[in-house]
Amino acid sequence: MNERYGGVETGGSWCVCALGAAPGQIEAIEQFPTAEPRETVAGIVDFFARHGRPRALGVAGFGPIELDPAAASWGTLGATPKPGWAGWPLGPALRDALGVPVVVETDVGAAALAERRWGAGRGCDSLCYLTVGTGIGAGLLHGGAPAHGLMHPEVGHIRVPHDRGRDPFGGACPFHGDCWEGLAAGPAIAARWGMAADLLPDDHPAWELEAEYVALGILAIVLIASPQRVIAGGGVIGRAGLLERVRVRLPELLAGYPPGPRIAADSGYVVAPALGDDAGVLGAIALVAPG
Amino acid sequence: MNERYGGVETGGSWCVCALGAAPGQIEAIEQFPTAEPRETVAGIVDFFARHGRPRALGVAGFGPIELDPAAASWGTLGATPKPGWAGWPLGPALRDALGVPVVVETDVGAAALAERRWGAGRGCDSLCYLTVGTGIGAGLLHGGAPAHGLMHPEVGHIRVPHDRGRDPFGGACPFHGDCWEGLAAGPAIAARWGMAADLLPDDHPAWELEAEYVALGILAIVLIASPQRVIAGGGVIGRAGLLERVRVRLPELLAGYPPGPRIAADSGYVVAPALGDDAGVLGAIALVAPG
Numbered sequence: 015m016n017e018r019y020g021g022v023e024t025g026g027s028w029c030v031c032a033l034g035a036a037p038g039q040i041e042a043i044e045q046f047p048t049a050e051p052r053e054t055v056a057g058i059v060d061f062f063a064r065h066g067r068p069r070a071l072g073v074a075g076f077g078p079i080e081l082d083p084a085a086a087s088w089g090t091l092g093a094t095p096k097p098g099w100a101g102w103p104l105g106p107a108l109r110d111a112l113g114v115p116v117v118v119e120t121d122v123g124a125a126a127l128a129e130r131r132w133g134a135g136r137g138c139d140s141l142c143y144l145t146v147g148t149g150i151g152a153g154l155l156h157g158g159a160p161a162h163g164l165m166h167p168e169v170g171h172i173r174v175p176h177d178r179g180r181d182p183f184g185g186a187c188p189f190h191g192d193c194w195e196g197l198a199a200g201p202a203i204a205a206r207w208g209m210a211a212d213l214l215p216d217d218h219p220a221w222e223l224e225a226e227y228v229a230l231g232i233l234a235i236v237l238i239a240s241p242q243r244v245i246a247g248g249g250v251i252g253r254a255g256l257l258e259r260v261r262v263r264l265p266e267l268l269a270g271y272p273p274g275p276r277i278a279a280d281s282g283y284v285v286a287p288a289l290g291d292d293a294g295v296l297g298a299i300a301l302v303a304p305g
Numbered sequence: 306m307n308e309r310y311g312g313v314e315t316g317g318s319w320c321v322c323a324l325g326a327a328p329g330q331i332e333a334i335e336q337f338p339t340a341e342p343r344e345t346v347a348g349i350v351d352f353f354a355r356h357g358r359p360r361a362l363g364v365a366g367f368g369p370i371e372l373d374p375a376a377a378s379w380g381t382l383g384a385t386p387k388p389g390w391a392g393w394p395l396g397p398a399l400r401d402a403l404g405v406p407v408v409v410e411t412d413v414g415a416a417a418l419a420e421r422r423w424g425a426g427r428g429c430d431s432l433c434y435l436t437v438g439t440g441i442g443a444g445l446l447h448g449g450a451p452a453h454g455l456m457h458p459e460v461g462h463i464r465v466p467h468d469r470g471r472d473p474f475g476g477a478c479p480f481h482g483d484c485w486e487g488l489a490a491g492p493a494i495a496a497r498w499g500m501a502a503d504l505l506p507d508d509h510p511a512w513e514l515e516a517e518y519v520a521l522g523i524l525a526i527v528l529i530a531s532p533q534r535v536i537a538g539g540g541v542i543g544r545a546g547l548l549e550r551v552r553v554r555l556p557e558l559l560a561g562y563p564p565g566p567r568i569a570a571d572s573g574y575v576v577a578p579a580l581g582d583d584a585g586v587l588g589a590i591a592l593v594a595p596g
Contacts, residue, residue: 078563093564140454154529156447156454163431163447163531164574168563172525173466189562234463238445238529240454271480272369272459273384283455 020068020114021298022058023121024075024104026096026148029054030295031061033068035303037132037289037296041065050098051107059111070115072301074124074294075104077151081118081162089118117301122153122167123160124297125287126245130155131300133288134245142241143287144169145248146228150195154239161239170195174230181206181223198227200250216254224250225259232260232284233267236277247287260284311359311405312589313349314412315366315395317387317439320345321586322352324359326594328423328580328587332356341389342398350402361406363592365415365585366395368442372409372453380409408592413444413458414451415588416578417536421446422591424579425536433532434578435460436539437519441486445530452530461486465521472497472514489518491541507545515541516550523551523575524558527568538578551575 018041023030029048034040042065046057062068078092089105109116119127126143129135135143141155150170154161161167171193176185183206185192186199196202203211207220214220228251232244251257261279268277277283287293309332314321320339325331333356337348353359369383380396400407410418417434420426426434432446441461445452452458462484467476474497476483477490487493494502498511505511519542523535542548552570559568568574578584 093562140452152529156452157450159448161431161447161452161531163533164527164567165531165563167531168528170528171559171562172528173521173558175464175466189560190558230464234525235529236455237459237461237463238443238526240452240456240458242454267464267481268462269480271384271462272456276455 018066018068019299019303020062020071020112021295021301022071022073022108023124023294023298024048024054024073025121025294026076029057031058032295032299033062033065034299036299037292043295048096051102051104055104055107055111058108062112067112068114068302070117070302071108071112072124072298072303073105073108073116073118074121074298074301075118077120077166078168079104079118079120079166081120081160081166089116115302119160119297119301120151120153120166121294121297122151123155124153124301125289125293126153126155126297127160127300128289128293128297129245129287130158131305132296133293134285135243138242140239140241142235142239142244143293144232144235144244144246144251146199146246146250147248148200150199150231152235154235154241156239169231169235170199172231172234174227174234194227194231198224198231198250203250211250211253221253221256222259225256225263228256228260229263229267232264236264237272243282244284245287246284247293251286257284257286309357309359310590310594311353311362311403312586312592313362313364313399314415314585314589315339315345315364316412316585317367320348322349323586323590324353324356325590327590328583334586339387342393342395346395346398346402349399353403358403359405359593361408361593362399362403363415363589363594364396364399364407364409365412365589365592366409368411368457369459370395370409370411370457372411372414372451372457380407406593410451410588410592411442411444411457412585412588413442414446415444415592416580416584417444417446417588418451418591419580419584419588420536420578421449422596423587424584425576426534429533431530431532433526433530433535434584435523435526435535435537435542437490437537437541438539439491441490441522443526445526445532447530460522460526461490463522463525465518465525485518485522489515489522489541494541502541502544512544512547513550516547516554519547519551520554520558523555527555528563534573535575536578537575538584542577548575548577
């Protein structure tokens with residue numbers, strides 16, 4: 015019997031390893047700080063040496079990372095500020111070290127898969143898993159599978175309207191200034207108000223502005239990718255009341271066009287994740303474990 | 306022998322009918338003004354009575370229209386200002402009148418399919434067909450098939466940055482004012498400059514502003530849907546020099562992130578359509594004819 019699948023989430027801060035097949039069937043799960051790539055891979059190999067070799071390994075990684083199995087640079091990180099990781103072949107390194115098939119996906123793409131199979135996205139062939147925290151990212155499913163094309167989605171860098179009268183803050187993205195992430199991710203909130211988002215009280219005007227930006231970005235996702243549901247999580251979205259504000263603002267922005275009641279505030283169109291912090295590593299397992 | 310397929314494009318102004326299997330194998334093609342729905346369907350039925358009954362019929366229609374074959378309202382138009390069409394069951398009416406299987410798609414979704422099979426999108430499993438004319442619409446393919454989810458894409462109504470210092474025009478969309486379509490479609494250009502877009506000279510400042518808006522919208526499509534190529538057509542895009550300006554502006558807006566040379570101005574990432582005005586009706590045939 016060897017129906018155990020491996021999942022690894024290589025996050026910006028933590029690397030999570032798990033062995034199992036589904037949320038109720040996890041034999042082992044451990045995490046350690048994400049270090050330089052060789053040390054991180056050694057930690058992953060050690061986990062599976064101690065707990066058992068998986069039949070196959072799914073990897074949910076921070077990006078940019080090449081996802082196309084046919085590309086020469088499959089599984090290789092692109093330009094990332096994380097020391098040592100840019101250009102590093104994570105997928106091939108794990109495949110060679112463990113001797114098992116490896117499937118690589120973005121952390122958010124994997125989380126979308128996990129939420130669809132076991133969480134808040136059940137029944138949705140097309141689904142968006144959005145996270146707003148230190149950055150903004152999204153995983154999109156079409157036909158139940160992560161949508162890949164030129165690359166993976168990088169939704170954080172779309173431009174949204176920025177009313178400088180209402181919000182004079184110039185934006186925090188090192189590449190684009192006031193792109194969506196530059197206006198709405200955690201570091202932007204902290205820079206705008208001079209205080210970490212966690213410390214801002216619930217009735218601070220920061221949250222109404224944040225709801226506006228989050229709704230504007232989700233509006234673009236809805237009108238371009240047309241997912242059947244949007245699951246919105248991450249450290250910023252988790253703030254009490256924010257998701258409710260977004261749910262009200264989104265149909266206001268649609269203003270009746272396109273028509274249809276499916277995005278109404280009480281329709282369950284924008285929902286919180288069900289799997290919490292485990293969505294990434296469970297999604298890594300979902301990449302390789304049969305559904 | 307009955308390997309003839311039918312294609313119908315129900316456009317806002319013209320209804321085009323064709324019988325055949327591919328661009329070089331069209332036995333008959335005719336168009337007539339799009340009238341009220343019963344008269345239009347009668348015209349379509351008459352075309353196939355005169356030229357031969359197809360094995361199956363593809364319909365490329367203006368939207369909003371329900372595309373889900375499992376929905377009770379499959380093939381039915383949503384709220385449209387076109388007299389008599391709102392709530393009209395176009396798909397079922399054609400299926401019943403002709404007695405053949407019918408597949409319904411948006412006009413732009415069908416055009417994307419046609420360009421992928423026979424035109425400027427060959428080799429692209431994920432593809433965006435964008436049209437900027439009297440409105441802005443897009444068809445998106447994932448895995449070679451039109452992406453459907455909550456509905457079909459309605460990209461024209463995303464919001465893009467609107468610098469009222471540079472462009473004081475308030476926008477022309479009856480629902481949203483200065484959404485993308487409200488700033489960049491043909492009626493917006495005409496209202497902003499007091500002159501039909503066709504009449505504006507090539508060196509008019511209108512075109513630099515237009516390139517900015519078109520590039521901002523394509524940027525959102527690239528970062529959300531990540532198509533392998535964008536085919537951009539329609540009456541406004543056809544203006545000499547505009548596509549070249551957009552090709553230069555798009556990588557400037559990306560500013561190196563996400564990284565990669567694939568969107569460089571000379572990369573062939575944003576291209577003109579190859580099938581011209583026939584893309585819609587050819588796409589209707591592509592919906593039902595084997596590839």
